Amino acid sequence: MEYNIQIKTAVLHILDTSINLPLISNNELYIDGEISEFLDKHINKVLDDTNLKKARFIGDTNIVRDICQAISADESNFREASKEIANIIFDIMIKNVDIISGDLICCLLDINNERYYGLLKLNYKTGFTHYVNQSEDGTTNSIIRHKTLLPAEGQKVDEAALISLETGEIKLIERTYEINGQKEFYLSKYLLNCTTDLSDNEKMKIIDKVTKKINKKYYDEDFDKVAKLKNVVSQSLEDNNKVSVEKIAEEMFETNLEVREEYIQEIQKAGITEEAIQIPQKIAEKKFKTHKIKTDTGIEINFPLSYYDNSDMIEFTNNPDGSISIIIKNVGKIISKQ
Incomplete structure (x- = not known):
């Protein structure tokens, strides 16, 4: 999806912990065509990232929320406010050596005519020249x-926050680092002080994980259940780009009401509470276009999901001895792929 993005102003601060102090810019970034395109592409990628989460500020006192409100009231506060945020982030980084150094771009921008305050942490990469x-x-x-x-x-930028100056809603991408001996999200916990929803990617991982757990518990890891899950989700996406947890449970476990109820409860305990889940096209194409199986004899087959339940293309037959025969049909040509 393309977004209408207009960068109004930006400033770059260097947060390199190897030099033990932040290099804070006193002047705003000169944005020519190339820089504008650079920022535009990265922000588009942030907005389309399947790891993007919605978040909301919490707490009676919240420094970043107050800073955003000050900018919203008077945009001339932007430069000094951005210095304050850069110093806060650097202070977190210097106390936690696992956090990667990078350049912080703070910007004011419009996304589809809505004003945002943006933070892009461009973590350093290593290369040769x-x-x-x-x-x-x-x-x-x-x-x-x-x-x-x-x-x-x-x-991709793997750390970014886009904060609406109109609604206060946060669009957030973050990564975990070791803090106080355990992996934590420092942006949401120590900088923004916010609650976060699950990302689209996290929701699909939960559905996949719970399905495999129930499948192993009750159906001895029946491959047919995994294919059926993908098929149910794929058909739902064709209708409205959403999947219903209730529908998945109903079609996968059919008349087994006890298993259906356990499946739904496990999904809810993992954090998915909505009745229908929106699935982006990117995830749909990646996870539900094909299905891959592997036999205990070492044979791997990767076939289009649309062939599932289509006996004219591929057929699975249960033999009297308990083994399974796989018949691939209507093949015009076989190509060897290395």
């Missing part, structure tokens, strides 16, 4: 390692 050394002996070309390269336009 040439280095030209001029000396009395002439030119010497060599290769050096750069440790502070920014993510390219085609790469």
Whole structure:
């Protein structure tokens, strides 16, 4: 999905813990065509990321919420407010060495005509480039390692927050780091102080995990149940891009009411409370376009999900001895793939 993004102003702060202090910019970033395109592409990727979560500020006192309200009331507060946020993030980073250094871009922008305050933490990448050394002996070309390269336009930003200055809603991408001996999300817990919903990716992982758990408990890991799950979800997506947990349970476990109820309860305990889950096209194409199976004899078959239950294309037959025969039909040509 393409979004109408307009960058109004931005500032870049360098948060490199190897030099023990943040390099805070006193001036805003000069945004020419290339920089504008760079930011636009990264923000589009953030908005389309399946790990994007909705979040909301909590607490009677909340520094970042107060900063955003100050910017909303008077946008001339943007520069000083961004310095304060950069210093807060750096203070968290310097106390927790596992957090990756990077450049922080703070920006004011419109997304589909709604004003946002944006934070993009561009974590450093390592790469190699040439280095030209001029000396009395002439030119010497060599290769050096750069440790502070920014993510390219085609790469994803894995830490970002887009805060609506109209509603206060947060669109958040974050990653865990080791903090106080355990993996934690520092952006939501220590910077933004907010509650977060599950991302689309997390919801699908929960459904997949609970389905496998119930399948193993009651059906001895029957491959047919996994294929059936994908087929139920795929058919639902064709109708309205949503899947109903109730419908999945009903079609997968049919008349076994006890298993159906346990399945729904496990899904709810894992954090999915809505009746219908919106599934982005990106996840649908990746997870529900094909189905892969592997036999105990080492044979792997990857087939289009649309062939499931289509005996004209592939057929699974239960033999009297308990084994299964797989018949692939109507094949015009076989191509060897290395």
